[in-house]
Amino acid sequence: MCFTGKKNNIVETPAEPLEPVLHGSTAIGSVSLAVAKAGAELQQIPLYHHIAALKSCQDQDRFHIPVSLVTLICCGRTSPGKLNLLEEVILVPKPGQGVKQIVTTTLKLQKEMMRIMMATKAGVRDTAAQGAPAVSFERPEQPLDLITEACSNLQLQLGTDAHLALNCAAHKLLDRSKGKYEVAAGVLKSPDELVDLYQTLLHKHPAVVTLIDPFRGEDKEQWQKLSNAVGNKCSLLSEVTNVSQLPAGGKRHILKLVNETTISDLIRIASHPVSLLLKSTPLSAESGGDTGSQLLSPPQAVGLGLDYIKLGGLHGAERMTKYNRLISLEEELAQRGILGGFFFLSLPSFSSFFQWNSLSLQLFLFLFFCLTDSEQGQRLASIPRSRPPQRRHSSLRKSWNIFQHLVLFCHI
Template identity: 45%
Template structure:
């Protein structure tokens, strides 16, 4: 027993001797004694506290860089009181764990205000399971996957997160296959012979051959199934963002600088321009109380010649005038309107509430009404619509389709085929040329109409795909952002989208000469990282909703803070400075000319 203890002590002594030799070699190689002597000589006349401070700074440079030691996932509430995910990052700094930062990520679920209670209950359960699974992933596995990594190594972090997620997808696939194999097979019913086709109708006297065929419209394609979203995928995007923010915090840099370095291969650009604002001022979509369904959001875009601060002030003034105009309008006459259940109900008041998008929901019964309201406000303020600011319409085409009729319901009882919708939009732009962008004018399934509208309005109005564009992951999987003919995409940071994915998708969009629009989700949290993403990755636009609700105002305030910081640092650049000087149309005041040129070629 004594020999064994002696051998163990001898082994420890040899290990200590080896460590001492390594330390001496390190000091000699880095000439630490001479550097320390120089440091002491330079601080000879300083107070002892200052000397200790210099010594601490010196030795801290020799210490191991901070590394991830703990990641915590928590379920919190977003701006609508619905569950979402928060991630906290802690790092080991000079052998001590220290909390660094936290982020929150919104869920991907859309907010449907008029949904049936059964549908709302099902979605609430789905949302809760998505968040709880993400919390479980983070607290049980992801900390181990990323433990010891340096936060500045974003590429390695995102690579490990991607591998982790692929394993989870494979596990889910195998689980579903196992469940399917364990189900009892149900015998297939005998085939039913289709009835014989009816005889062709007798041709009426004087009817020209082929006329009936020309009046027949193409059948409406059924809606594609929604993209599958694996419960827990929020953990991937949230942790990736949290690590990027931790890297920025440790370097005492704002997040947008860290993101810009990721995009530009660790080199920070010499100047930054702020994204142009898309501010929602009205909501007249399908969930609004009026007959009008077409305009889920009426959006104001201040001139790029304005600073962000001036743009926000302009949007606030317009919003204030909208509220005043609504207060002066007389209440509508009480009418009866047949409901879905065949009963009767009174017409709601002219104004509704502030929607989850942060803008006023208004009762309008015609397409022109919200546009005329904005025109009148513009005139009262001494502004010129189409010069001081422009308009955009979020049509939310996927919400308008009535599949029982195979047509878009633009107003209650007014239905348009996909081909008729093209004519409607062209007429609308002819009458209101200040509308310079249409978001989601159709469902993604109506690709032929996307092509037609793009060709008809390419130099006058920009077509932007939001919900119709699909997720970032799917776009990167197929390396194709041109499935639908459009001029730009709305990018949202949700689910398994990492910082590396966002860098890649912006490179892809820029390479295709498209517009990158960073947009908030339906259900937002108070986290303001989206603004840093837009600034750091060079988005042309940022779409945050209206200037109401705390979760949206935090992002507008972050825009103001970043612009002020850029100006103080002397790296702010006017948005108009990045646009080409050659004039090819009225949109040059908003969009870069190179995009118009590329659109004309394609």
């Protein structure tokens, strides 16, 4: 792929292993989705309900809305500035928020960021293909400093109310003739030097909890080295088009959907132990156009029971249509009384969301066991926390014993 302007060069991206498909079969995904929709119509049930039944082979009575990871700004190779490394800076919302609240918060944050940049005469020249502003920066810490300042102005506590994820897309930056990554125009870093750069960046900005594709897949030693250094506070994710072997230090996959991805593929991948979320990318997204593609629709994500969904930024009719569909699905599930939630996120680095004290943790476990049985919950709720319940009900006593052991374990 050739880029014009000051970043004009040709980069040979290392080939990724692809799942075998028939040549010219770009319609497979659309046909599969059409068949799934037809099946849902014949049974007179919503699409998400039909997909959930296909996945679990039984009716599901509770659904949850995936957490939306929203792209804030883009600073990749096609951006106007010198910085190449951060293709996307992504907002990771605090769990428990509704889609409408996430979108509203993101819009306020982007508006404040634009105000700050206009005051410094930086401004935004274009909108990137990912649906977010393409901003000119020279160093990787600059976009993070901007977001930190904007959050401070909005009294949004970065690291508590929200976290950040960085899509580095390092495989696009490799100069294969030199074996180095061009993190900025004219600035080359070896894989080991890139490890040091990430460590410095994460030390300065602890709100960054995820790095996506920090290296190409072949740099297994650096994946492991970075994971050993920051793995307890930051997750390393690998973006793939099919479920393949994780890099040595990788924690999860991000599945990038292509036109050949079928509903059966999605069900199989969503059940995979290292699958994290699905990312929808139309074929023409590289050129920045909206295609109206329905490769990943919100009903699919809900039916698959995903924890996360990445639809890009809030610019563009196609992307906003999907965000609006997520909002309407959330309202629909709430009205039907089948909207469920989750108390934690599956990424190891997100444990910082729940740095609870002992009393709060015991209260959470207490409520958990209360909710398992309403009648037992009513009995248990009337008993002081400091002493075990004086009840003869064996099931209740068993729950209390498990609760006490969990509290003891958490203290340890």
